[in-house]
Structures are given as structure tokens and as C-alpha cells.
Amino acid sequence: MAGGTWSQTEMPVLPGMYMNFQAAAIAAVQPGARGVVAVPVKAHWGPVKQFVEIAGQSAADAAFTSDETAGATAYSTLKLALLGGAKTVLAYRLADDGAAKASCTLQDTAATPVAIVKLEAKYPGERGNKFQVTVQPNPVDSTKKDVRLLEGTTLLKTFTFASGSAQAVVDAINSDTANVWITATKLADGSGALKDGSGFPFAGGDSGIDGIAGADYTDALSACETQQFDLFALDGVADPAIQASVVSWVARVRSEGKPVIAVLGGSTADDTGTSAVGAATARSAAFNHEAVVNVGTGAILSGVSYSSAQLSAYVAGLIAGQKLSESTTYAATPFDDVTRRWTRGEQEQAAAGGVFLLVHDGKRVKALRGINSLTSLRQGQNNAWKKIRTIRVIDAIQADLTATAENGYIGKVNNTAEGRLALIGAAKQYMQSLAQSGVIETEGWDVFLDPLYYGPTAVFTPEPDQVYLNWEARLTDAMEQIFGTFVVL
Numbered sequence: 120m121a122g123g124t125w126s127q128t129e130m131p132v133l134p135g136m137y138m139n140f141q142a143a144a145i146a147a148v149q150p151g152a153r154g155v156v157a158v159p160v161k162a163h164w165g166p167v168k169q170f171v172e173i174a175g176q177s178a179a180d181a182a183f184t185s186d187e188t189a190g191a192t193a194y195s196t197l198k199l200a201l202l203g204g205a206k207t208v209l210a211y212r213l214a215d216d217g218a219a220k221a222s223c224t225l226q227d228t229a230a231t232p233v234a235i236v237k238l239e240a241k242y243p244g245e246r247g248n249k250f251q252v253t254v255q256p257n258p259v260d261s262t263k264k265d266v267r268l269l270e271g272t273t274l275l276k277t278f279t280f281a282s283g284s285a286q287a288v289v290d291a292i293n294s295d296t297a298n299v300w301i302t303a304t305k306l307a308d309g310s311g312a313l314k315d316g317s318g319f320p321f322a323g324g325d326s327g328i329d330g331i332a333g334a335d336y337t338d339a340l341s342a343c344e345t346q347q348f349d350l351f352a353l354d355g356v357a358d359p360a361i362q363a364s365v366v367s368w369v370a371r372v373r374s375e376g377k378p379v380i381a382v383l384g385g386s387t388a389d390d391t392g393t394s395a396v397g398a399a400t401a402r403s404a405a406f407n408h409e410a411v412v413n414v415g416t417g418a419i420l421s422g423v424s425y426s427s428a429q430l431s432a433y434v435a436g437l438i439a440g441q442k443l444s445e446s447t448t449y450a451a452t453p454f455d456d457v458t459r460r461w462t463r464g465e466q467e468q469a470a471a472g473g474v475f476l477l478v479h480d481g482k483r484v485k486a487l488r489g490i491n492s493l494t495s496l497r498q499g500q501n502n503a504w505k506k507i508r509t510i511r512v513i514d515a516i517q518a519d520l521t522a523t524a525e526n527g528y529i530g531k532v533n534n535t536a537e538g539r540l541a542l543i544g545a546a547k548q549y550m551q552s553l554a555q556s557g558v559i560e561t562e563g564w565d566v567f568l569d570p571l572y573y574g575p576t577a578v579f580t581p582e583p584d585q586v587y588l589n590w591e592a593r594l595t596d597a598m599e600q601i602f603g604t605f606v607v608l
Contacts, residue, residue: 154206154439155348158432159339160193162186163244163326165212168338170346173197173208181299183212184246190328192354199425199433200352202453204440209348213335214243218327221247223319225254225266225288227309235285235309238292238301240324246270247324250300253317256282264313266292268300275300283311336361340368343379349514350380350435357386357428362406369410376521378514380491380507382435382475384414384427390458391417396465399427403473406492409504410514412438413492415474417458418484424458434475437486438507443515444557446508446596447489452477454484473505503594512558512594519549539568539586550592557595564592 157170162183165171173179176198183193193210200208222239226232240247249270257263257279266278266288276298280291285305292303336356343351353365362383369381383406389398399415406413414427414434425433437447457477461469466487469476473494476487489507496504503509523545532538546566554561569587571578581587 154204155209156200156203156205156207156350156352156432156435156439157209157211157343157346157348158196158200158352158354158435159211159213159336160191160196160354161214161326161328161331162191162193162212163189164242164246165193165210165244167212167214167218167243167327168342169212170342171210171212173201173210174206176201179208179210182210186246189245189326191326195425195429196352196354196432199429200436203433203436203438205350205436206440208436209343209346211339211342213331213339214327215330215332215335216327217325217330218243219323219325220244221250221321221324223250223252223321224306225252225319226314227285228312228314229310232314233307233309235305235307235311236288236313237304237306238321239304240301240321241299243324244326245324246326247321250275250321252319252321254313254315254319255317256315264315266313270300282313285309285311285313288313333358333361333364337364340365344372344377348379349511350382350439352382352431352435353428354432355426355429357384357389357426359405362402366406366408366411370408373410376517378410378517380410380412380435380438380510380514382412382414382431382438384429384431384434386428387417387424387426387458390415390427395459396461396468399474399476400468400472403492404494407473407494409491409493409500409510411492412475412490412507413473415469415476416461416478418452418454418477419456419458420454426458430477434486438511441511443508443512444595446506447475447486450486450489452484452486457484475507503596506596508596509594516553520546523549534584534586542586543567543588546588546590550590553592560593560595564590566590 160183163186165183171182173182179197185194187194197208197210220240220243222237224234225236225238227235238252240250251269253267255265257265262282263279264282268275278291278295280287285308289303289305292298292301365381365383369379372379385398385402389395403413412434414430417424417426418430437450441447457479460479461476466476466478470488470490473490473492475490477484478487490505491507491510493505528542532541543566550564550566553559554564567589569589570576572581572587
């Protein structure tokens with residue numbers, strides 16, 4: 120899918136929908152699906168360097184387990200993103216070169232036993248080291264045997280097979296569609312019969328967490344370019360170098376037509392130290408991008424404290440789960456408290472300095488103001504660009520426009536006056552839907568051919584395969600400041 124921004128001096132080469140958004144022109148066509156968050160995670164189980172689609176906590180636990188010892192982050196990251204309201208989370212498990220699958224070999228009944236079957240965990244990770252198997256006669260049919268797979272003392276699965284054949288063992292395990300734990304390989308025929316016994320352990324599993332470095336996160340970002348999602352967050356990482364690479368990546372992929380918003384945060388020390396306010400505002404100043412949200416405070420849930428970097432997954436889910444007509448300003452959260460309560464003056468610094476803050480108002484924890492880290496406006500921007508809602512609307516419009524253009528117009532409709540009118544008609548129909556949903560003002564919007572390229576005032580002549588459109592609309596916003604005057608008579 121080609122697309123992105125364009126300029127008269129650097130015209131794109133690939134076919135596609137290219138849009139420039141400026142403060143006086145904004146647009147869209149056919150509402151698309153929203154609410155997908157992508158996150159890299161570290162875990163003791165699950166596919167490595169692959170995306171797993173998670174739609175609920177049970178799916179997250181099944182895919183990666185709830186074990187967060189030794190640096191694993193999958194459980195809390197996915198929990199927070201789902202808690203925020205994400206419809207779907209795309210989880211990408213990171214692992215270093217040391218990641219390995221746990222395994223166990225089973226021997227035959229010969230006088231000099233021979234290893235005839237190798238059992239191996241389906242995924243690399245330390246979880247596999249908790250597996251063990253028991254081999255025993257089937258209690259119902261004496262011609263069969265059972266391999267019982269346990270995780271600790273919990274029975275996961277019993278595989279029943281005809282006694283006397285190593286291949287029968289392998290087939291029983293590998294053909295079981297309910298088996299999501301192990302695979303089997305025949306090593307030799309031997310006597311064919313498995314040796315009975317209990318507590319045969321798996322060993323050698325390594326989660327590949329200790330050696331994960333910045334390059335692994337860079338690889339994850341590259342992999343994300345093949346996926347469709349709306350928000351991106353790290354798994355509690357506050358490393359400035361990794362965060363800088365995320366910011367650069369966001370700027371690049373957005374210029375190439377991939378509308379992604381990233382949410383980042385700081386460490387526990389950043390959140391709670393004496394220079395917490397300065398640390399948070401300094402991060403925003405460094406990010407300074409309309410598509411990067413900087414979370415400035417940690418929060419507490421059920422006695423567990425989360426840093427602002429960890430909360431980035433929650434905020435990404437919160438943003439992803441909202442309607443385009445909604446704002447994160449004053450959005451209620453399930454947290455019991457924040458790890459540091461900012462004063463009124465500090466909150467004003469946050470609002471002015473591009474920090475997304477959670478505050479405790481005396482009754483509950485809520486978002487202060489739905490702003491991103493943009494502090495210095497660039498050409499074509501105004502203060503609306505500092506609002507998360509504005510960027511989400513722009514992104515949604517771009518995604519819908521691109522999908523409509525690619526599915527119904529590019530390469531399919533002749534670039535004639537009639538074809539251009541059909542394109543404008545579809546665009547206006549979508550603009551009407553935006554107005555009806557309260558995303559743009561109901562009056563004053565329009566879609567028309569760019570007068571720089573068409574009509575009596577044209578300055579440029581478009582190529583036969585080019586169409587230039589202008590879109591005008593006024594975005595709506597949520598009420599955030601209410602001013603009143605109370606007259607006492």
C-alpha cells in the first residue's frame with residue numbers, strides 16, 4: 120500500500136493516495152475499524168518474533184502465561200492495554216539468540232536402553248522446564264500406553280497410543296489438535312516400547328530475555344510495518360535511546376502513509392523523584408511530535424505500582440478504545456491512586472509542556488488533558504495539533520481515504536471530468552457522515568478540485584493519471600474549559 124505526504128518539488132513515484140494535512144484543510148471517506156494497539160513483549164512462552172492477536176486476558180495468558188519473573192513483561196503490558204479499552208492487541212514477543220526450547224527424551228525397554236522419542240516444548244522459554252511426563256500402561260486397554268504431560272503437578276494432557284511402536288507415540292502427540300504444549304520426534308525404532316516411569320523432566324528451556332537490546336526493539340518496529348494497527352507502546356521500557364528510535368520511526372512511517380501514534384513514558388525514578396516534573400517535561404521536549412504521547416506519572420492498581428512507561432500500554436489502549444468524537448481529557452481510569460500527586464502549578468506545567476498526566480482528584484484517578492508531546496509547532500500546524508483527538512481524526516480520515524481510493528478508484532476509474540466528480544461525490548458522502556457523528560462541524564465543509572491545478576486560476580497542469588483535491592472542514596473538540604460569570608443581585 121503506497122501513500123503518505125507529497126510536495127510539488129518531490130512528487131511520489133508509486134500509485135496511491137497522498138494527503139497533506141494543514142490547519143486550514145482536513146478530510147476523509149467510509150469509517151474504518153479502530154482500536155488496535157501493537158506492543159513488543161518479553162515472555163517465558165509463546166511464538167518468538169511473530170505477532171499474536173490478543174482480544175482478552177484469557178487469550179493473553181494462554182499465549183504467553185502470567186509469569187512475569189526474570190524480566191518478562193507480557194502479562195502486565197497486555198493487561199494494561201486491554202484494561203485501557205483496546206479492541207485488539209498485537210503482541211510481538213522479543214527474544215535474544217539464546218532462546219531455546221526445553222526437551223525430554225524417552226527410552227525403550229531394552230536391556231541397554233536407547234532414546235527413541237524426543238519431546239520438545241512448542242516454544243522457547245523457561246516455562247518448558249516445568250514440564251514432566253509419566254509413561255504408564257493405559258488403565259482400560261492393556262495393549263496401549265499413556266504419556267501423561269504435567270506442568271508441575273497440574274495434568275495438561277494424556278496421550279494414548281498403541282504399545283510397541285515409537286512412531287505411534289509420535290503420531291499420538293503430534294496429531295492431537297488440542298495439544299498446544301509439545302511436539303514429538305522419533306529418534307530410533309529401538310524395541311518400540313516406551314519405558315514406564317514418572318517424573319521424566321524437560322530441561323534446557325531459555326526465554327531469551329537477558330540479552331535483549333535496542334536492536335531487538337528496532338527489529339520489532341520493522342516487523343510492525345507489515346501490520347495494521349493504530350497505537351504503539353513499549354513494554355515498560357524507558358531507555359532514552361530506544362524511545363528516540365521509536366519517535367524517529369513514527370515520524371518516518373507517518374510520512375510514508377502509515378498513521379500510527381506511539382505512547383511512551385518514564386521509569387519509576389523519573390515519576391517519583393524530586394525532579395519528576397522536569398523529567399517528564401524534558402521527555403516531551405525531546406519527543407516534540409504530534410503522534411507521540413508522553414505519559415508523565417505512574418499509577419497504583421490493587422496494590423501494584425506501575426511506572427509511566429508501563430502505563431503507556433494503558434494509555435494506548437485508552438486512546439484506541441475511544442470514539443473519534445471522544446476525548447481522553449478527564450477520562451476516568453480504574454487506578455486507585457497515582458505514584459506521585461502533582462500540584463496545581465505542576466499540572467499547569469504538564470498541560471503547557473506536552474505531558475499526558477494522570478491525576479487523583481480526591482475521588483478517583485483520571486486523565487488530566489488529552490494532549491500529545493508536541494510543544495513547538497511546525498509549518499502548517501496550529502494548537503489543535505497538540506490534541507490527541509485531532510491527530511486521531513486526521514489518522515482515521517487518511518486511513519479511510521486511502522482504503523476507499525485503493526478499493527474503488529485507483530486503477531479502476533478513468534481520470535475524466537465524470538470520474539473526478541464520482542470521486543468527489545464519494546468524498547462528500549463521507550464528510551457528511553463525519554458531520555453527522557460530530558467529528559466535524561455540520562456546516563462549512565467542502566471537497567473540490569484544487570484550483571491550483573484546475574480552472575481559470577490554475578498554475579500547474581496535472582499529469583493524465585493525477586487528481587488534486589482540496590478538503591475543507593472545521594474539526595470539533597470536546598468541552599475542556601468552561602468560563603462563567605456569576606452575578607449576585
